[in-house]
Every structure is written in structure tokens, then in C-alpha cells.
Amino acid sequence: MVPSLASIASRLRLKQLRLLIALDERGSLHKAAEQISISQSGATKALHEVESLIGTPLFERQPKGLVANEMGRCMIRYARLIHSDVEHLHEEMLSIMQGQGGRLSVGVIMGAVPLLTRALTALRLKQPQLSVELVENTSATLLGLLDQGRLDLAICRTSVGQRSDAYDCIELSEEPLAVVASQDHPLTGVGFVQLSQLSDYRWLVYPKDMPMRQALERELNEAGLQIPRYPLETSSIFATILLVQQDPTLLAVIPAEVAAFCEQHDLLVKLRVPLRALNEPYGVISRAGADLSPAATLLIHELQQALTT
Template sequence: MSGIPPAPALPSLDAMISRLRLKQLRLLSVLADHGSLIKASEQLSITQPGASKALAEVETALGATLFVRTNKGLVPTDIGHLVIRYARLIQTDIGHLREEMQGMLEGSGGRLALGVIMGAVPLLSDALTRLLELRPGLSVEIVEDTSARLLRLLEQGRLDVAICRTSISQQPQLYDSIDIHDETLAVIANVAHPLADRDSLELEDLAASRWVVYSANMPMRLSLEREFHQAGLRFPLQLLETTSAFTTLSLLQKNPRIVALVSTEVAAFCTRFGMTRILPLRLRSRSEPYQLVTRHGGSLSPAAMLFMREFPAYQAGIQSDTDQMQGSNAGR
């Protein structure tokens, strides 16, 4: 027999939802900040016995000890840290709810949460600029990350729309998507890169360089790996992996010998403002198209629908669906 005791059974989800209160979640956040029931009760304008009772109630509702007493005050347990993180997320969401409601009541536009992969940042910026001309009071949150991370945020309802790719997901049926732009790739470097003034380059000329790339198994990274394989070259081992456009630019500025693989849109933007040079290397591979992605079965806010309408491919899809419906009705 194993000497490890079985994990305690947690209350059911329905039980947790029915017993938890928003004011209890607020208490957890304040306790984490102060580590003291006295200070927490003062900030929340409740009595210390009331705060102690509320903490006991939330621990009972969740079936776990969230804080332990030490000589430094109340310290969160491992599960306590987890619960506090989600408590703060819930409070943030309530704040966003109020913000959207206020925006609708005032006619100022509400709130929109967008996700974008690095290569599609210029595309998103153009569409968002046009949208803000229509809805100047709109509040917008933009998350730049990998497709995998953005899809998870969509699943959790933390994003309204993402410009990314569903091909990396093992469950693409969870999303509705439409191709909006074919991505082509370019290699950029510091304006002082030793090979920047060459008329043409081969991949072999950059084989020994340190590359800034996306992480493994991401479409853009796979395209570069394919380029090296087709050229009969060993893929570089000393890589700098990042999903951040700013980090990429900063690295290129600090080291004139580093090169980076980016979309042609990002390359053109950075070069237009004198931050980088596009190296004269012709890449044969094309990356997968960008997609406009939403959660399957989820409802879209008016602001999200307006944002999606800024993309011609989405408009064409709507028109195609309308034509098919009209054709079907005409045939009856």
C-alpha cells in the first residue's frame, strides 16, 4: 500500500458557486496585500470578527486552508495563492463589466479585448485605427502572444477576438475562424549589420548568426526550420526565442550581428522608421494565413462585431452566407 494519503475531496462546482460571495473574494485580495485581519477589516470597514468569519466561510466553501498564521502575520498557502489570483481576476472582470455597462449607458462605446500574434500587429493596428474613428470612446485591451496562448484566453472568455492561427490547436472545433491575410516572411537586422549592403544573400550566409525566432512548433518557426532543411543546412542551436516585437527590436538594436525572422508587414514597419534593415534573402516558404478567431458558440459584443467588419475577408464571408441563404430560399 502507498504511504501517500489520498487528496481531500473538493466541494462540487455548484456548491462552490452557491456559497461564495464577491465580498469574500475581495477580503482574500486585501488579506494577501496586508497579511493581517485587523488591517483588512479596517480597509473593508467591517469588524475583525466579521473578517475572520468571512475567511472561515470561504475556506469551508472551497474545502481548503488558504492562509496560515506565522510570526509575520497571515501567509497564503499554495492553494491560497491560486485562489487569490482567481479572486483578483474575477474582481477585474467585474470592473470590466461595470466599464462596459457605463459605456453603453453613456453611448461612449464599451470595451473590447483583442489578441494578436506578433506578425499581425500592423494588421490589427490598421483595423483598430479605423474602428476608433467610428467608436472614439471605445476602451481596448490588446494582448500580444503566441497563437496557443491566445486560443486559451479565447476559451476562457478573456478575449473577444484574436488574430492568430487555429492550426496549432488539437481542438480547432472550439473556434470559429476565417482566413484574413496570407503571411509572407522576411529577415531583418540592425542597420549596421555586416551584410546589410549586399545585393543578395543565401541562407548559408546567415547560418552562423544568432536568430530571434518564435518558440518551437509555432508556424513561423516551422517555416524557418523548413528553409534550413531544404538548403541542406543545420538549424541554428543558439536561438533567442520571444513572442514580443519590442523585445525583438531591442535585441537587434543592441547587437548588430543578430537577425530576426518576422512577417513582411512587421519588417516594412520597422524599416520605414529606420529601426532595421530588410536583408536581401529570398525565402521560399510561406507561413500559414492569419485568421480572425472567435470562440465557437460565443456571443459577440457590438464592438467586437464592428472590429471584425473592418476585415474585407470577413465581410466577404458574410456576403457569401447571405447569398447562399437567398439562393436557398429562391429554390423553395
């Protein structure tokens, strides 16, 4: 039986988590004990304590040494996450004590990346010792990371979350969309293109139920056109660029600002197709009632300033 959360929280110690990580890296109790500067008997006792708490062995003895089983791999994965968070805590404490910039974790949807990069560039000129972690993903994933406390801020939409009242939101911008293709696409160089002219081509789209996918399907529905069948799906702009470049029959919908960047650098071509912005603007999101760090507050200010430049 899996132990209760209260039992895990009260009995699991950082020393035990460090041992699990060391065992995964070194494959033996002797070497793991050396790595974290404890005796081998101390390592044996600590491993026994963890396995007694969980109620099952975490490692199997094989010719190459101790190898984690499925439960062991699960424990090691979370041990690394917890240890990483403690390292970040230590770094931020040092930064505060030394009067330096601190640390900031920010999530962002693809369409807001250009805005965020402008804001971060301005912020780091003022706070050169600020350490920033940047995570690009879908709104749903970013809200999950925000809920877990792994992000300080997320630039995304709250409509895909289960509880909109769980967040504070400062609205930033709408997200105009553009249709892009490779430079070898048959429609490249054509003047204004109607949506009906796109129906014979294959599409690369955002995953189902995501706002950008819904916007494309809404546009096609209102034009009386069929939703693309058997599309390629990805939320990665890098994958989008490579796939569209390599397939002259492929079309994709991406944020207009990202499309402009791709066209400026001869990566993709923006077709002159009229598309509306998404219905819901994106904003900078934080957990409801959370005390924002000075760095997070400064970034919000720079995001608002970047909208006007």
C-alpha cells in the same frame, strides 16, 4: 481533498473574494474589514467560510501580519481575476446604459499587429468611448484565452489549437516573412542574399512548434541547410529588436510588415533574402457560435477594410 467545482461555484461568494484581496493588501483582518466595509467579526466569519470550503488554512500569522500560504496565493490570484471581470462587467453595463462604446478584448499575433493598429485607429475615430484591451502573444496562448472567455476576438491561427471546430474564423491575410539584422551586421548593404550565406550566423527564433519557427526550418531544410543549433528563442518583438540591435552576428525572422516598420524607423535592417509566406493565413477568430458584441462586429469590418488600404 479539493472541493468539487459544483461546491466551489455554489458556496464561494464575491464578498469572500474581496476579503482575500484586502487581506493580501492590508495584512490584517481589522484593516481588511475596514477596506471592504464589514465588521471584523464578519471578516473572521467570511475567512473561516472560505477556509472550510477549501479544507485548508489560506494565511499564516507572522510578525508582519497575515501572510498568504501557497494555497492562499492561488486563491488570491483568481480572486483578482474574478473581481477584475466583474469590474469590466460593471463598466460595460454602464456604457450600454449611457449609450457609450462598451469594451473589447482582442488578442493578436506579432505579424498582425500593424493591421490591427490600423483597424483600431479607424474604429476609435467612430467609437471614441470604446475601451479596448490588446494582448499580443502566440496563437496557442491566444486561443487558450479565447477558450477561457478572456478575449472577445483573436487574430491568429487555429492550427495550433486542439479543436479547430471550436472556433469561427474569417480569413484575413498571409504573413510574408523577412530576415532582419542590425545595421552593423556583415551582410547589411549587400545585394540579394542567398540562404546559404546565412548559415554561419546565430539566430533569434520564435519558440519551437510555432508557425514562424516552422516556416524558417522548412525553408532551410528545402535548401539543404542545417537547422540553427542553440538559437535564442522569444515571441517578443521588443526583445527581438533589442537583441538583434545589440548583437551584430544575430539574425531573426519576423513578419515582413513588422520588418518594414523597423527599417523605416532605423531599428533594424531587412536583408534581401527570398522567403515565402507562412502556409496558413491568419484570421480573426471567435468562439464557435458566440454572439459577437457590436464593437467586435465593427472591428472585424475595420480589419477587412484595413486590408485594402
